[in-house]
Amino acid sequence: MADTAGLVDVVLRLWCEARPMAHCGAAGVLGALANVALEGRPVVLPRMEDGRLHLGFLGNLIISIAMAYVADHDFRTAFFAAVCGTTTLRTFKQRIETAFELERKELGGPSGG
DSSP: OHHHHHHHHHHHHHHHHHHHHHHHHHHHHHHHHHHHHHHTOOOOOOEEETTEEEOTHHHHHHHHHHHHHHHOSSHHHHHHHHHHHHHHHHHHHHHHHHHHHHHHHHHTOOOOO
16 A cells, blocks of 8 residues: 555656646647647648658647747746747748848849749
8 A cells, every 4th residue: 555655646746747848738739729720721741842841730839839848837828939939930931031032033043942
């Protein structure tokens, strides 16, 4: 009986330590799903296109979970960080790609596909 009580104690301690991480993970997943819903686009699986790997929803999910963990251990804050952080990073990436494409055109080089 003492072994069972010790096991229960260990499991409860692990749960208390893992709970904030589980909340952040759940907030990140929900944030990724919210991003898909807000964009109005379907969930796209990872694929190779023109020799480039496009992560699709998997990339969105990774970024959302990472942003949720960075933000806080509060579920609401982590959720909003997952939604806003992914959108911010996507916008930043598009601006960088546009700037590089404009620079290539100015230099007269081939455009990257």
